[in-house]
Amino acid sequence: QFQMIRHEELECLESLGQGSFTRVFLGRKKGLRDGEGYVTNVLLKVLDSNHKNCWESFFEAASLMSQISHKHLIHVYGISVHQSNNIMVQEFVKFGALDLYLKRGHSVSVSWKLEVAKQLACALIFLEEKNIVHGNICAKNLLLAREGDQTSGNSPFIKLSDPGISLVMLGQDVLMDRIPWVAPEVLEDPEHLELDVDKWSFGTTLWEIFSGGKVPLQGLDLHQKLQFYKKGHWLPRPDWTELADLICQCMNYQPELRPSCRTIIRQLNGLITSDYEILHAAGTSLN
Numbered sequence: 001q002f003q004m005i006r007h008e009e010l011e012c013l014e015s016l017g018q019g020s021f022t023r024v025f026l027g028r029k030k031g032l033r034d035g036e037g038y039v040t041n042v043l044l045k046v047l048d049s050n051h052k053n054c055w056e057s058f059f060e061a062a063s064l065m066s067q068i069s070h071k072h073l074i075h076v077y078g079i080s081v082h083q084s085n086n087i088m089v090q091e092f093v094k095f096g097a098l099d100l101y102l103k104r105g106h107s108v109s110v111s112w113k114l115e116v117a118k119q120l121a122c123a124l125i126f127l128e129e130k131n132i133v134h135g136n137i138c139a140k141n142l143l144l145a146r147e148g149d150q151t152s153g154n155s156p157f158i159k160l161s162d163p164g165i166s167l168v169m170l171g172q173d174v175l176m177d178r179i180p181w182v183a184p185e186v187l188e189d190p191e192h193l194e195l196d197v198d199k200w201s202f203g204t205t206l207w208e209i210f211s212g213g214k215v216p217l218q219g220l221d222l223h224q225k226l227q228f229y230k231k232g233h234w235l236p237r238p239d240w241t242e243l244a245d246l247i248c249q250c251m252n253y254q255p256e257l258r259p260s261c262r263t264i265i266r267q268l269n270g271l272i273t274s275d276y277e278i279l280h281a282a283g284t285s286l287n
């Protein structure tokens with residue numbers, strides 16, 4: 001279900017950071033295309049040695065991503081197992097993870113943020129139609145392939161990364177640490193994953209995108225995070241009412257009441273044409 005890549009074809013260059021349980025490196029992949037030798041930049045995602053027992057789940061994620069293809073989903077070339085290294089080989093996405101991009105203080109417009117949100121919603125519609133639960137939707141797993149900028153006005157382009165080790169494999173404390181991205185019902189029964197869990201995480205990711213990469217519930221320990229759910233709390237509402245309402249609808253504690261992906265897209269389109277967006281767009285072009 002995926003391409004096995006020989007380690008001789010791979011060259012590992014500098015470290016680019018880390019996900020949960022993995023480290024990511026810039027790499028090169030040698031290959032042949034109609035007899036021609038060529039080298040491409042790749043992203044090497046290496047499973048931490050102390051999580052070796054999760055290698056099946058790690059490769060299941062690789063297998064999932066290599067069996068489906070969509071413009072807003074990361075392309076996985078295959079996997080490489082060499083000595084004690086389990087490596088997922090992905091297309092290299094130029095501007096990296098969105099959470100870091102936003103934290104670096106790039107000033108992006110409201111329409112830029114809405115475009116990113118819409119593209120994520122399109123990826124979710126695609127997964128929903130295939131009845132696939134991603135399970136790890138968050139700004140850290142949104143990769144920015146094109147910056148898009150105010151002047152030339154071309155829009156950003158994002159790709160949703162692989163889900164990594166499945167929620168089912170994670171311990172309770174890892175699940176608690178993923179509050180407020182992980183849907184509340186997952187903590188009750190991690191085995192029973194429904195599509196609705198991705199809608200909850202979409203709400204949290206929307207909050208991240210419009211909060212400039214701020215980490216929601218930063219500084220809360222696991223117990224306090226658990227209390228946040230026990231008490232049915234919500235994240236601090238952004239001042240844009242319609243956006244805040246959409247976030248709250250997605251982060252509904254009753255999974256069946258969360259909006260369908262199509263409703264989400266319709267509401268995002270409504271936000272794009274709303275006066276708040278026009279006002280803010282006017283604001284940025286005035287200053």
Ligand SMILES: N#Cc1ccc(Nc2nc(N)cc(-n3ccc(CO)n3)n2)cc1
Pocket residue numbers: 016017018019020024043074090091092093094095096097140141143161
């Ligand atoms: N400075 C810088 C810089 C860093 C990374 C990239 N590119 C990239 N391409 C991918 N396919 C995946 C990732 N990831 C990064 C974290 C995770 C965890 O999910 N993935 N980064 C580009 C620039």
